[in-house]
Amino acid sequence: MSGISGWIDRGRDLTHEGAAPAFPSSRGGAGERRWAGPSAVLRHHADAFDPVGAQPAMVTENGRPAAVIVFDGVLDNAGELRSLLAGPGPCPATDADLVLRAYLRWGDAVAERLHGLFAFALWDARSRELVLCRDRFGIRPLSYVPLATGALFASEVATLAAHPLLEPELDAEGLCALLAQVRGPGSGVLRGVREVRPGHLVRMGENGTREHRYWSLTARPHTDDLATTIDTARGLLGEAIAREATAGDGPGGPPAGVLLSGGLDSSALTGLVTAWAGTGPQTFTVSFGDSAAPVPDRPFAQAVVDHLACDHHEILVDPAGLTDPRILDAVLDAKDHPSPFGDKNLTPYLFYRRVAGLAPTALSGEAADAVFGGLISEEERADAGHRTFPWIERARSFGLTNGIGNGLFDQGLLRRVDLTGFCAERYAEARKEVAHLPDAPADDRRAREIDHFHMTRLYEQAVNHSERLGAAAGLRVRFPFSDHRLFEYLYNVPWRMKSFDGRDKSLLRAIARDLLPASVLDRPKVPFPITYHTGYKQSLTDRMRDLLHDRDAPVLPLLDRAAAGQVVDDPRRLDRGGWLGRADAEMVLQLDAWLRRRRVRLVL
Incomplete structure (x- = not known):
């Protein structure tokens, strides 16, 4: 939950930049420490769980810095690495020290030896190169800006946008990426900003930039019955839970809680944690009182709690928090980009803040859908004429031609920036990444594609979403279903086996069969509940009215003002499709706030 940032410039002396004002970061609230050398400044934005003064970490040779690192994350194989690195001298005390020592031993090959959630930046003073690396699924964020004689890097785009060397600009491709909620591999949203791709290591030196892919999903025959x-x-799932429940906490550390919704994924996770620990864990369920959509989670969550004897906490989210301007800003900063999901972002943030006061670490069932094939409908699997990502096709089936949250933007503008063509290009790109077995049946090929799309493209709306909100709220959220060893195995299980009893996630139901009540095992999937509190809906209308009256609102040139005015005049339009009409207003308001807060200039 900490953050990292820095500046490399071989053309100037940065020694005194270590005293420059700190750039904004929503990750880490326990202070910032820096290291500054002639060509590099590395910053670590610490959180409450980081050892004080542990980063940046440095190794010297002949009295001079050899390499310096800033690290965000937690390794779940730290013990194994310490054994491999055992030798004369002190044992690496922290994960940052461990990765630094491992790099000096193995160079770029260090990446494939690291297991867990992580992002790091390392300045190799010997070769004057910057090394950036990100975990296999990209759960910890890391972006960078190449410069003529160096680079900027940061966990958050907001940190980069505040640097005087970057003028934040949003061009047509960046706007399409925001509206489609899909980016090209390695592409950021702001012009000139890149992302370290999941499972990649980037080395930047005087001779240019090299990317090394150290992990990818590969197709293999599945021979198990x-x-x-x-x-x-x-x-594999039990091993992942054991690692995630203890990683980084040390012997005798506080036990991890479980975020329990009452759905199959979180309930199975709770059952497996109980089987591993021998006792029911602390569990946490969000409650909306009487202000939410009627999704009956509570009885199912309570059935799990009673069955497993959990120490349960029901956390009530106050609807007033959903309209608090400070909360709106904090959530936008945490997500780092605008989105159309509104209270689906606000509610978890408020929930996580309360959970953090009771347990420092919580396990989440996020990613189980993707890992166990729960996001593939029979219609999508059988569709031979698919032309775009399944979630965009679903939006179009609801009449949302340009996707969720884009109904109030000027249609001429969307044609001019070619949002449809952008989505088609990203889809073709994604399909080319998927390797298939020779002579694989059509349904297996399609299922493999959809699994790959969700793990490499939709994580931004699921696991990454929860990680960023948790980091800003002070809660360490961990994701056992995102273990790469588990996914590598299940990725190659044929579709007919994943749905062997004719339902989604058949394998997960079988795994949890002896752990959960039948009512929970057989419960169909339901969406995350949304608030229908009248004050929240009124707040959206009021904010939209204020925006339309503000001639300086940066989002105005992008809008269909007549359509936005109709929402203000008739708030019932917000109720279209349950929450889909609301998503249109949410995206406009968040995009406007993001353009203002990041001082972004439109270059369309």
């Missing part, structure tokens, strides 16, 4: 597949998947 059904019983063996269930046993293997359960074993």
